[in-house]
Amino acid sequence: xxxxxxxxxATVSRTLSRPEKVGAATRARVMQAVAxxxxxxxxxxxxxxxxxxxxxTLLAPNLxxxxxxxxxxxxxxxxxxxxxxxxxxxxxxxxxxxxPVGSDGRTDxxxxxxxxxxxxxxxxxxxxxxxxxxxxxxxxxPCVGTDNVAAMGLAVDHLADLGHRRIAWIGGPPxxxxxxxxxxxxxxxxxxxxxxxxxxxxxxxxxxxxxGACAAHLxxxxxxxxxxxxxxxxxSALGFISECDRMGLACPRDVSVAGFDDIDFSERxxxxxxxxxxxxxxxxxxxxxxxxxxxxxxxxPPAGRQILPSRLVVRGSTRAV
Numbered sequence: 001x002x003x004x005x006x007x008x009x010a011t012v013s014r015t016l017s018r019p020e021k022v023g024a025a026t027r028a029r030v031m032q033a034v035a036x037x038x039x040x041x042x043x044x045x046x047x048x049x050x051x052x053x054x055x056x057t058l059l060a061p062n063l064x065x066x067x068x069x070x071x072x073x074x075x076x077x078x079x080x081x082x083x084x085x086x087x088x089x090x091x092x093x094x095x096x097x098x099x100p101v102g103s104d105g106r107t108d109x110x111x112x113x114x115x116x117x118x119x120x121x122x123x124x125x126x127x128x129x130x131x132x133x134x135x136x137x138x139x140x141x142p143c144v145g146t147d148n149v150a151a152m153g154l155a156v157d158h159l160a161d162l163g164h165r166r167i168a169w170i171g172g173p174p175x176x177x178x179x180x181x182x183x184x185x186x187x188x189x190x191x192x193x194x195x196x197x198x199x200x201x202x203x204x205x206x207x208x209x210x211x212g213a214c215a216a217h218l219x220x221x222x223x224x225x226x227x228x229x230x231x232x233x234x235x236s237a238l239g240f241i242s243e244c245d246r247m248g249l250a251c252p253r254d255v256s257v258a259g260f261d262d263i264d265f266s267e268r269x270x271x272x273x274x275x276x277x278x279x280x281x282x283x284x285x286x287x288x289x290x291x292x293x294x295x296x297x298x299x300x301p302p303a304g305r306q307i308l309p310s311r312l313v314v315r316g317s318t319r320a321v
Contacts, residue, residue, distance in 0.1 A: 060113035063088060070264075116134075141303070153185050168203060168226035238259070286306060
C-alpha cells in the first residue's frame, strides 16, 4: 500500500493514526491506496505496537461514597465514546497498587480524585494525569474543580440572611484540601458578615454521616447552642439531622442545617437538604475530555485549574430564626 501511494510505511501509519499531522495531498493519496487495497486497520495490533492500553484509570478515595457516582458515570460516557475502557481504583482499599498503576502499561492516563495521595507516588507515574475536584499544590497538575471557598460562603450567606447569628461548623478530615478550603470559606464568610466565631461551635467531622451524628451530641450539649449548622459535606449534614431526630430535636424547627455537594439522596431526605450544588457530572465530563485530548494529541494536558460554577440549592432544612 505504501508503494501504491508513493510514500513510506511510516507515512501510511501516521496518516491512519494521526491524519491531522499529514498534508492534505499526501493524506488523499494514502486514503486512495487504502480504498484500492481494501485495507482495514487492525486497532488491536496498532495499540500493541504503540503500547496503548486503550484504557484510563479513575482513582478515588472510598468509591463507595455516593458523591463519586455521577462523576464516574460521566467519565464512562466520555471514555466509551472515545473507545476507551475505564478502570476504577480505590486509593483507600488498594493502596498497594497505586505505585505501579501509572507506569505498568495497563492504563493510558489517570483521573485522580485524591489530593491526599503521596506526591512521590504520583511523580513516579509515566502517563498523563488530570485531577478532579481535589488538587496537589506541590505538583501543579491540571485540575478540574470548583471554588470551594466561595461556594461555602454561599451557604453561610444564606443562613445569615435568614437571621441566624450563631452558626456552627462541622468540618472535614484534617489534611484534606477540600476540608481546608471549605473551612476557609466558612471563616471568611462569617467574618465578612460580622458573625461570632466561637471555638465551641467548630465541630470535628470527616465527611461521613457518623461524624455528623457525633457532632449533633456535641452541639446539643453546648451552652447557647447555635441556631444553624453549616456542614462541609452532605453526609455530615444528614447524619447530624437524623441524630437530632433521635434526640427529639427537629430540623429546621430547632436548628437549620446546610450541606455541601448536593448528593442524590439530599433531595429525598426528610427534610430535603439545603446544600451547595457541585456539578459532578460536568466535572467528570470536563476532566475526561481534557485527559483524552492529551492522549490523542500526544501533548501533556495544560496545567492550571478549570473552575466550574457552584450554586446554592435552598430546600426544607433551613428557615428563618
